[in-house]
Structures are given as structure tokens and as C-alpha cells.
Amino acid sequence: MSLTTQFYTMIAMIGMGGVFGAALDTYHRFLKRPDRSRWIVFIHDVLFWVVQGLLIFYVLYVVNFGEVRFYIFLALFCGFSAYQALFKSYYVKMLEFTIKLVIAVYRFCRKMFQTLIIAPIRWIITVIIVVVIGLAKFIYRLMYGLLKLLIAVSKILLSPLSLLIKIIWKLIPKAIKKHLIIYYHKLAGVFEKSKNTMIKVINRWKRKK
Known part of the structure; x- marks a missing residue:
């Protein structure tokens, strides 16, 4: 070195x-x-x-x-x-x-x-969330107001029809009324049985799934 x-x-x-x-x-x-x-x-x-x-x-x-x-x-x-x-x-x-x-x-x-x-x-x-919540509240109130208005208008429009049905019902003879009531109860029973059958079928399908 x-x-x-x-x-x-x-x-x-x-x-x-x-x-x-x-x-x-x-x-x-x-x-x-x-x-x-x-x-x-x-x-x-x-x-x-x-x-x-x-x-x-x-x-x-x-x-x-x-x-x-x-x-x-x-x-x-x-x-x-x-x-x-x-x-x-x-x-x-x-x-x-x-x-x-x-x-x-x-x-x-x-x-x-x-x-x-x-x-x-x-x-x-934050601004987006506030705007979305505000729009949702506005739409909800608007829809709620429209629904109330629709219900009120429907009541006004259907009141004459309801009154007419009541008058017709009063004019129907009692014998016919009894038959109509019997048919109504039969139809209600049929619908109730159909409803129960559908519920049972759905429950069985859910259990198998």
C-alpha cells in the first residue's frame, strides 16, 4: 500500500x-x-x-x-x-x-x-346532504298534500254516488237484500279461504327455500 x-x-x-x-x-x-x-x-x-x-x-x-x-x-x-x-x-x-x-x-x-x-x-x-334532505322533505310534504287533496276531491265526487247507493239499497225489497247479504258473506268466505291458501303456499315455499 x-x-x-x-x-x-x-x-x-x-x-x-x-x-x-x-x-x-x-x-x-x-x-x-x-x-x-x-x-x-x-x-x-x-x-x-x-x-x-x-x-x-x-x-x-x-x-x-x-x-x-x-x-x-x-x-x-x-x-x-x-x-x-x-x-x-x-x-x-x-x-x-x-x-x-x-x-x-x-x-x-x-x-x-x-x-x-x-x-x-x-x-x-354537508351542503349536498342538507339539499337532499330538504328536497326529500319537500317531496314528502307535496305528495302528502296531493294525497289529502285527492282524498277530499274523491269524497266530494263520490258523495252523490254513495247517496244514490243508499237510496237504491233502501228501495230494494228485504227478500232480495237477504239474498245479497248471503252472497256477500259467501264471496267474503271464498276470498278469505283463497287468502289463507296463498299464505300457506308462500310459507311452504319459504321453508323449502
């Missing part, structure tokens, strides 16, 4: 040590260990260390084709220590600011979405 490659490797590993420190602080900020179960924390820890190891090895492979030397670990430790001593406080502040900024932007976008899209849709749906 040439001196130039060794120099690049040292610089890259120092940088990766700093990146690892920043990633570790970011990981702890979002993980919130006290609020998580132990097995979840364990799985996240394993995944974090695997990802960091793969990332460091990838950078090492790009710089010197993956040759591992003792000074690489020293360079990583120096980069991590430099981050902890010089940049950690600034990075943590920047991270918190970024998180607050993202949350504020998200809340603003959500509020704008609710104001510009959700609220008009709700208003349109």
Missing part, C-alpha cells in the same frame, strides 16, 4: 469515526430507550452496528480495496473522539433544530391540507 493510499485511508477513517459519532447520537435521539421494550432495543442495536460496520467497510474498500491495518482502528477512534470533543454539541443542536423544523413544516402542511382540501370537501358534502 502506497503512502498516498495510507494517507487517504487515514483521512477517510477519521471522517468515518466522526460520522459514526453523529449517527450514534442520532440513533439515541430517535430510539428513546426508556420507552421501548428490551427486545426491540436489542434488534435495533444489532441492526445499527451491522449497518455502521458495512458502511465503514464499504468506504475502506473504496479507498484501499478493503485492506485492514491496525492504524485504521486508531483513525476511527481519533475521528470519534474529535467529534465528541469538538462537534457533538453543535451537531445535537442542529439535529434538534432540524427535527423541530420538520415537525413545524409537517404541521403547517397538514393544516393547509385540512383547510384547503378537507374543509371544502366536508362543506360540499
Whole structure:
């Protein structure tokens, strides 16, 4: 390995040590260990260390084709220590600011979405429902009024016919009236039997179905 490659490797590993420190602080900020179960924390820890190891090895492979030397670990430790001593406080502040900024932007976008899209849709749906209910009530009242008017007109038109039937009924001899009443009861009995038969047939069909 040439001196130039060794120099690049040292610089890259120092940088990766700093990146690892920043990633570790970011990981702890979002993980919130006290609020998580132990097995979840364990799985996240394993995944974090695997990802960091793969990332460091990838950078090492790009710089010197993956040759591992003792000074690489020293360079990583120096980069991590430099981050902890010089940049950690600034990075943590920047991270918190970024998180607050993202949350504020998200809340603003959500509020704008609710104001510009959700609220008009709700208003349109409410107006449609009110209009439909109003039309239904209007149609119901109109039909009810027409039905009452039709019944009143029918009573007026049929009253002379009813009066004529009563007069004719009074003029019919009693003997004929008795026969008519007997025929009426017979017809009523026939209709009642037919009705009962139809009901039985329908019930049997429903049971078979």
C-alpha cells in the first residue's frame, strides 16, 4: 500500500469515526430507550452496528480495496473522539433544530391540507346532504298534500254516488237484500279461504327455500 493510499485511508477513517459519532447520537435521539421494550432495543442495536460496520467497510474498500491495518482502528477512534470533543454539541443542536423544523413544516402542511382540501370537501358534502334532505322533505310534504287533496276531491265526487247507493239499497225489497247479504258473506268466505291458501303456499315455499 502506497503512502498516498495510507494517507487517504487515514483521512477517510477519521471522517468515518466522526460520522459514526453523529449517527450514534442520532440513533439515541430517535430510539428513546426508556420507552421501548428490551427486545426491540436489542434488534435495533444489532441492526445499527451491522449497518455502521458495512458502511465503514464499504468506504475502506473504496479507498484501499478493503485492506485492514491496525492504524485504521486508531483513525476511527481519533475521528470519534474529535467529534465528541469538538462537534457533538453543535451537531445535537442542529439535529434538534432540524427535527423541530420538520415537525413545524409537517404541521403547517397538514393544516393547509385540512383547510384547503378537507374543509371544502366536508362543506360540499354537508351542503349536498342538507339539499337532499330538504328536497326529500319537500317531496314528502307535496305528495302528502296531493294525497289529502285527492282524498277530499274523491269524497266530494263520490258523495252523490254513495247517496244514490243508499237510496237504491233502501228501495230494494228485504227478500232480495237477504239474498245479497248471503252472497256477500259467501264471496267474503271464498276470498278469505283463497287468502289463507296463498299464505300457506308462500310459507311452504319459504321453508323449502
